[in-house]
Amino acid sequence: MFKHILIPTDGSPLAQIAIDQGFALAREAGAKVTVVTVSEPFHVIASDVEDIAAIAEEEFHRCEEAEHLLRDTQAHAAAMGLDCEALLARAGRPDEAIIEIADRTGCDLIAMASHRRRSFIEMLLGSVTAKVLKNSKIPVLVYRQ
Amino acid sequence: MFKHILIPTDGSPLAQIAIDQGFALAREAGAKVTVVTVSEPFHVIASDVEDIAAIAEEEFHRCEEAEHLLRDTQAHAAAMGLDCEALLARAGRPDEAIIEIADRTGCDLIAMASHRRRSFIEMLLGSVTAKVLKNSKIPVLVYRQ
Numbered sequence: 001m002f003k004h005i006l007i008p009t010d011g012s013p014l015a016q017i018a019i020d021q022g023f024a025l026a027r028e029a030g031a032k033v034t035v036v037t038v039s040e041p042f043h044v045i046a047s048d049v050e051d052i053a054a055i056a057e058e059e060f061h062r063c064e065e066a067e068h069l070l071r072d073t074q075a076h077a078a079a080m081g082l083d084c085e086a087l088l089a090r091a092g093r094p095d096e097a098i099i100e101i102a103d104r105t106g107c108d109l110i111a112m113a114s115h116r117r118r119s120f121i122e123m124l125l126g127s128v129t130a131k132v133l134k135n136s137k138i139p140v141l142v143y144r145q
Numbered sequence: 146m147f148k149h150i151l152i153p154t155d156g157s158p159l160a161q162i163a164i165d166q167g168f169a170l171a172r173e174a175g176a177k178v179t180v181v182t183v184s185e186p187f188h189v190i191a192s193d194v195e196d197i198a199a200i201a202e203e204e205f206h207r208c209e210e211a212e213h214l215l216r217d218t219q220a221h222a223a224a225m226g227l228d229c230e231a232l233l234a235r236a237g238r239p240d241e242a243i244i245e246i247a248d249r250t251g252c253d254l255i256a257m258a259s260h261r262r263r264s265f266i267e268m269l270l271g272s273v274t275a276k277v278l279k280n281s282k283i284p285v286l287v288y289r290q
Contacts, residue, residue, distance in 0.1 A: 001166075001169055001173045001174075002170075028174070116279065116281070116282065133278070133287060135261060137261065137289055138289065139286060139289060141284060141286045141287075142278060142284060144282055144283065144284060
C-alpha cells in the first residue's frame with residue numbers, strides 16, 4: 001500500500017515515536033523511508049562583530065546537531081534493513097518544508113506524532129503536525145503520545 | 146503492523162475514500178476491519194401525536210439507511226476477502242462513539258478521511274476527524290480529499 005514514507009524528526013521523544021513506529025510499518029510494507037529534519041534559520045539583527053560571530057557559531061552547532069541526528073537515524077534504519085534517505089532542510093516553516101519534500105520525493109504517506117488533548121491555545125497556534133494535516137495532499141498517519 | 150482497523154463511515158464520498166483506501170491497507174496488512182456508522186438521535190420536543198409519529202418514522206428510516214449502508218460496505222469487504230465486522234452506534238457525539246468502539250474492540254488504527262484547507266470557523270468547530278485526532282489514544286490515519 002505505502003511505498004515511500006516521509007518521517008520528520010527533530011530528535012524529540014515525540015518524534016521518536018513516529019521514527020520507531022514508522023520504521024516498523026515501512027519494514028512490514030517493504031517501503032522506502034525518507035527522514036527529514038527542518039532547521040529554522042535565525043532571524044536576528046546584529047551589528048556587533050562578536051554577536052554576528054556568536055550567531056554564526058550557534059547556526060553551525062544547530063546544523064551539526066541536525067546532521068548528527070540524521071546520521072543516527074539513518075544508522076537505525078540501516079540496522080533494520082530499511083532503504084532510508086536522510087535530508088536536512090533549512091526553512092522558516094517546517095510544515096511547508098515537510099509537505100514540499102514529501103511532494104518532491106514522491107512520498108505516499110507522512111508519518112508524524114502528536115500530543116493528545118492539546119489546549120485551546122495550542123490548537124489555535126497549531127503544531128507542525130496540525131499544520132501538515134491541514135495542507136497535505138497525501139495521507140498523514142498520526143501516532144499519539 | 147496493524148491488526149485491526151476501525152473505519153467510520155456515514156456513506157458520504159469523503160468517508161468512501163477511507164473505506165476504499167483502508168480496505169486496501171487492511172488486505173495488504175492481513176488486518177481485520179470494523180466499520181462503524183454513528184447515528185445521532187433526534188433531540189426534538191413534540192407533544193402532538195402526529196409529530197411524535199413523524200419523528201419516530203424519521204428515526205426508523207435513518208436506522209434503515211444506516212443498516213443498508215453497513216450491509217453494502219460489509220459485502221464490499223467480503224468481496225475483497227476481508228474479515229469485517231459492521232456496527233451501528235447510536236450516540237450524540239460521533240467522535241466519542243468512534244473512540245469508545247475502537248477501544249472496546251481492540252483496534253490499533255482508526256482510518257478516516259478529511260477535507261484539506263478547512264476554514265478557520267470549521268477548524269474551530271472541529272470536524273469529527275479533528276475531534277478523533279484530538280482525543281484518540283491509538284494512531285489515526287487521515288486520508289485527504
